[in-house]
Structure formats: C-alpha cells, structure tokens
Amino acid sequence: MGDRWHVEVDRGVCIGSGMCVNHAPGGFRLDSARQSHPAEAETDANEKVLTAAEGCPVEAITITLSDSGEVVFPPEE
Template sequence: MSGRWQVSVDKTRCIGSGMCAGSVPELFELDGGLSRPVLETIDPDERVLDAAVSCPVEAILLVDTATGAEVPLE
C-alpha cells in the first residue's frame, strides 16, 4: 500500500444492499438506491477494504493510485 486508493463502485453490479454505507457511512452513501463513494480518493483504510470484501456482489473497486494496481481484497 504505497499510495492513496481510488474508490469506485461498479453501478452495473451494485444491488444497493447498503452494507458499505452501513459499515462506513462517512465514505459510502446510497444515491438513487445504489452505492457511491463519498470521496473518490482516500488514504488506505482497513474499513473500506472490509466493506469491499463484504460487498455481496463485489461492486467496490479499490486501486492504488501510486501503482495503478487493484488493491487485493484479502
């Protein structure tokens, strides 16, 4: 984790379960029934990683801005 994370939600996959908004409300919100990140770029945050792992349809994508690599969801 060398850089900041770019956070996005794939709107074609999101089902609006609200798990991410419920677990990290300061970083995710529901908009029109679908999730969206409050901020597009954040410092690495274990809570956001947990939200991505918990997403039932794997709609949350985290990318390391320093490398351009997807952050592994482990």
C-alpha cells in the same frame, strides 16, 4: 505518508444493499436510486473501506492504489 486508494463502485453490479455504508460510514453513500457511490474517489488507505469492499455481496467495489493502479481489491485470481 501512507497509501492513497482510488475507490470505484460498478453501479451496473451494485444492488443497493447498503452494506458498504454500514461498514464504512462516511466512505460510501447511497443515492436516491439506492446505488452506492464512494464519498470521495480518492482516499487514504483504511480498513473500513477495505472491509466494505470485502463485504459487498456482489463485489461491486474496486480499490486500486492511486499512484500505480495496482489492484488492492478484489484480489487477482
């Protein structure tokens, strides 16, 4: 079985660009205020969700490993 990710969007940072929805349809959705939300807080690790996080223009998306809390994205500096 592969890794499980916990996905969060900081809605205080999100600008509603919709890039996450374009990169990972089904992984994210925009609410009526155009704020992004993960479709599911927990998901199987997948390239589309990672690409969406990497493509967020304001780095509002955080991905951590569900079991350990280790950061997957954004990378630690």
